[in-house]
Amino acid sequence: MIQTAVFIFNFIQVNTYVLYTPSGDCVIVDPGCYASEEIAKLDSFITSKKLKPYAIVLTHPHIDHVVGVEAIKSKYNIPVMAHIQSPVILNQTEQYAANFGFNNVKNFLPDNYLNDGDEIYFGGTTLKVLYTPGHAEGSICLYSKDGNFVVTGDVLFQQSIGRTDLPTGNYQVLIESIKTKLMSLPDGTLVLPGHGEETTIGEERKSNPFL
Numbered sequence: 737m738i739q740t741a742v743f744i745f746n747f748i749q750v751n752t753y754v755l756y757t758p759s760g761d762c763v764i765v766d767p768g769c770y771a772s773e774e775i776a777k778l779d780s781f782i783t784s785k786k787l788k789p790y791a792i793v794l795t796h797p798h799i800d801h802v803v804g805v806e807a808i809k810s811k812y813n814i815p816v817m818a819h820i821q822s823p824v825i826l827n828q829t830e831q832y833a834a835n836f837g838f839n840n841v842k843n844f845l846p847d848n849y850l851n852d853g854d855e856i857y858f859g860g861t862t863l864k865v866l867y868t869p870g871h872a873e874g875s876i877c878l879y880s881k882d883g884n885f886v887v888t889g890d891v892l893f894q895q896s897i898g899r900t901d902l903p904t905g906n907y908q909v910l911i912e913s914i915k916t917k918l919m920s921l922p923d924g925t926l927v928l929p930g931h932g933e934e935t936t937i938g939e940e941r942k943s944n945p946f947l
Contacts, residue, residue: 738883748800761859767804795889796875797825799832815847822874870910871898885926894935
């Protein structure tokens with residue numbers, strides 16, 4: 737069965753996930769590792785588990801979730817996967833990085849583009865791509881039926897939702913994304929958010945004040 741590990745990186749406290757299978761194949765979701773010690777921490781885990789990185793997958797293109805892309809891509813020689821709309825924001829990565837105090841972060845584009853309903857196959861398992869705009873253009877969630885979890889980026893949090901006051905944000909679109917793409921998942925599905933603690937679809941269906 738697919739397993740998950742979470743690392744909290746950079747001063748914005750991004751949850752970076754390593755999703756790995758018994759075969760040792762893994763994907764790295766939202767590499768927020770900026771400092772050299774953060775990159776080393778991630779690499780130490782991957783090395784200790786003898787994992788084979790397959791790809792970087794971005795839930796969305798906001799700067800705090802992508803500052804480690806260049807270092808991780810170079811280190812493991814793996815492609816970057818992101819939604820086809822992500823360049824709307826990724827083309828301004830360097831500008832956003834400077835605004836937030838991240839130095840030497842350059843613009844980049846994905847190697848492979850994802851669309852709603854696509855499946856990312858690695859190590860005998862699949863992640864289903866759910867297009868969930870509203871927090872940011874190019875935002876996706878990654879659903880693992882095998883692992884009974886969904887990585888939600890900044891779409892859905894424990895008792896909260898993503899902010900919609902940033903460029904390309906839209907509150908009504910976000911609510912619609914959550915209700916149609918996430919609330920249709922089983923109640924027991926574990927929610928792995930881009931910040932903060934994990935929760936479940938059932939808990940958020942029952943008690944999230946925004947829903």
